[in-house]
Amino acid sequence: MRSAPASPPDNAIEIESLTKVYKARAGQSAKTALEGVSLTIPRGSFFALLGPNGAGKSTLINIMAGLVLKTSGTVRIWGTDIDHNDRQARAAIGIVPQELNLDPFFTPRELLEVQAGLYGVPRRERRTLEILDSVGLADKADAYARTLSGGMRRRLLVAKAMVHFPPILVLDEPTAGVDIELRQQLWAMIQDLNARGTTILLTTHYLEEAETLCDTTAIINNGTVAACDTTRNLLRRLDSKSVTVTVGGGVPDPLPPSLAALGACARGDDQIVIRYKPSETGITTILEALRGADLDIRDLVTKETDLEDIFLQLTRKPAAA
Ligand SMILES: Nc1ncnc2c1ncn2[C@@H]1O[C@H](COP(=O)(O)OP(=O)(O)OP(=O)(O)O)[C@@H](O)[C@H]1O
Numbered sequence: 103m104r105s106a107p108a109s110p111p112d113n114a115i116e117i118e119s120l121t122k123v124y125k126a127r128a129g130q131s132a133k134t135a136l137e138g139v140s141l142t143i144p145r146g147s148f149f150a151l152l153g154p155n156g157a158g159k160s161t162l163i164n165i166m167a168g169l170v171l172k173t174s175g176t177v178r179i180w181g182t183d184i185d186h187n188d189r190q191a192r193a194a195i196g197i198v199p200q201e202l203n204l205d206p207f208f209t210p211r212e213l214l215e216v217q218a219g220l221y222g223v224p225r226r227e228r229r230t231l232e233i234l235d236s237v238g239l240a241d242k243a244d245a246y247a248r249t250l251s252g253g254m255r256r257r258l259l260v261a262k263a264m265v266h267f268p269p270i271l272v273l274d275e276p277t278a279g280v281d282i283e284l285r286q287q288l289w290a291m292i293q294d295l296n297a298r299g300t301t302i303l304l305t306t307h308y309l310e311e312a313e314t315l316c317d318t319t320a321i322i323n324n325g326t327v328a329a330c331d332t333t334r335n336l337l338r339r340l341d342s343k344s345v346t347v348t349v350g351g352g353v354p355d356p357l358p359p360s361l362a363a364l365g366a367c368a369r370g371d372d373q374i375v376i377r378y379k380p381s382e383t384g385i386t387t388i389l390e391a392l393r394g395a396d397l398d399i400r401d402l403v404t405k406e407t408d409l410e411d412i413f414l415q416l417t418r419k420p421a422a423a
Contacts, residue, residue, distance in 0.1 A: 111181035114194075114270045114301035115143040115166070120175035122161050122325075135161040137325045139175070143303060143318075145269070148296045150312035150333070151305045153322035154417050159305045162322070163274055167197050180269060193221070196263030198273045202255045206248035210239055210258050213247065214265050221266035228265070237261045237291060253284040257291065271295060272303045277311060289315060309413055313337075321416050328416040342415075344377045344405045345388055350398035358395035364388065372400075 122136040136158045143149045153159050164170035166177060168188055177184045180194030204213065214230045234240045237257040242250060250258065256276065263271060273292065277285040293315065296302045306312055312319050313333060320330040329336060346369070353368040364383070366376040374397075376388055385404070392399065 110145055110269065112145060113142050113178075114145045114147070114180060115141070115303065116176070116178040117141045117162075118176040120162070120165070120177060121173045122158075122165065122170065123173045135325050136165075136172075139322070139325070139327055141320055141327060141330060143301065145301055146296075146299060147318050148293075148302045148316045149304065150316035150319040151303060151322060152307075152309065152312055152319060152413060153305075154307075157322045157417075158325040159322060160274065161325075163197065163272055163305065166192075166195060166272065168192050193266055194268055195270045195272060196266070196268035198259050198263045198271065198276060200274045200276075200278060202252065202259065204247045204255055204258060204262075206246065208247055209244045210234055210247065210250075210261065211243040213258065214261060217262050218265040223266055229267075230265075233261045233264050236264075236295075238287075253280070253287060256280070256284070256288060260291065269299070270301045270303065272305075274305050275307065276304065277306070277308060285311075321413060323417040341379045341381050342377055343380055344375055345385075346403045346405065347374045347376070347392060347397070347399055348372055348401040349374065350400050354397075358397070360391040360394040364391055 118140050120136050120139040121134070124133045124135055126132040139158070139162065151159055151162070161170055165172045166179060166184070168184070177191075179191040182191040182194065184191045208216070211230055211234070214233060215228065218228045218230070231240060231243060234243050237260050239254060239257055239261065242254060247255065247258065260271070260273075260276075271292075276292070277288055280288065289311070292302055292304070302316075304311070304316065316333055318331070319333045319336055321328045349372055352371055353374055355368070356362065357366055357368065357374065361374060361376065364376050364378065364387075366374050369375050376391075378388060392402075
């Protein structure tokens, strides 16, 4: 099954005009989950796919995994079109699912052997212990999966996705519900895999995760790509800063007109946030508006834009008419 092309492709994944419409079912109308999605994931990159719930991330991954049939469009994985040779395309990809779906009665060694068998990896080519070692589980090779901690199980899922030596690893929300220490461990492990050449595609809700780890970020919303750029460019291009003011006596409702005119909004009972474009609005304009609002200002903090600002700007639902 290790039938990679002779020379590796420039792009690990190429998706063009991908559309998925789930057919109408009893009581439910048809649902367009992806609409004309195009994405290019260069070989060796660490790519984040960000999106709110229901954006279409799982649909995209499931199409690549062969679990969902696309409606139209093209998907090439490691140079192979899934319509031409889906086995070869899928052999280039390892998918780490979100759920900890491991058979508790298998040991990690057995689990990897069975998985390698499913992928048709000949015994002499299997690297079970080497893979377990790469995820820090060599000493647990013969422990029952049910005795492993949550963190170890997650690492075992990564190992399982790697039995056929895929050059691409897709991780679906790998750190959802995972504590901070374990998150750091997983990050270090995935970074190490990436440093050794594996292309990583990661879906996440954690903006910090994309910001810290990923060189490129795509934001997907309502089944379309709202943005796709290097993470650094995304942060740079927004031309956005924010001022957060903490006020005594509660945030006035409605907000004073001078602040409402700047698009300010209340956060909690005692904070007002004003997002602004430094290229258009100087900080003195904002300070004057605050002075004119006659507030009991207790604190004032300015902040550079971060991925959360961008995410909110791109995925915010339009206000109801
Ligand atoms: N089998 C299905 N039949 C009908 N609609 C579906 C099906 N699977 C997903 N959908 C719908 O398609 C849209 C995209 O769902 P998808 O699971 O791909 O989003 P997601 O970004 O992965 O969300 P989450 O982060 O919550 O998993 C949603 O509106 C969802 O309800």
